[in-house]
Amino acid sequence: QVQLQQSGAELVKPGSSVKISCKASGYTFTSYDMHWIKQQPGNGLEWIGWIYPGNGNTKYNQKFNGKATLTADKSSSTAYMQLSSLTSEDSAVYFCALGAGIAYWGQGTLVTVSS
């Protein structure tokens, strides 16, 4: 069955960067879109962007241009999201999620930005 296993919680300092991983299994990694989504307490869900691992094509929500960078490693079936120049506004749970209709989700990675 489809599984998306995300990396663990991160505590990072303001101004730094963090890279979150999402290891996929149970399907052909290169054949389906991988999305990334942000959730802050009480603030609902925001779509960050999308990568197609088959060719590395990406699409970003303009709001996250310059903040998020999406990559994928076909050899390990793992998608990555790097967040840069972190501020307290980036403290959130980040999800990877699969497919054009976003049917399957990872368990989420909590990122806390604090000095």
Next chain:
Amino acid sequence: DIQMTQSPSLLSASVGDRVTINCKASQNINKYLNWYQQKLGEAPKLLIYNTNNLQTGIPSRFSGSGSGTDYTLTISSLQPEDFGTYFCFQHNSWPLTFGSGTKLEIK
């Protein structure tokens, strides 16, 4: 960006009740509308995709309808395990956008 206005934001209902949650898009989304349920500390779970298609494994008491800009999720007979927050989501146009959520409480 397409705005998704979801209502109500809070809903309290009893077991056995028929419950409806609404989502209004700021423009036509051509039925590319999904519904998710999220429980505290968990990832959202897909219930309905493309307006009215029941995801595998989801009970048939959940159903969806709508077209154009107006969409509805219906739970025909509320069960205790149906508590949680429900989100609509449009995947017709970039950037993809979510509704603000409906918190469903069981009386």
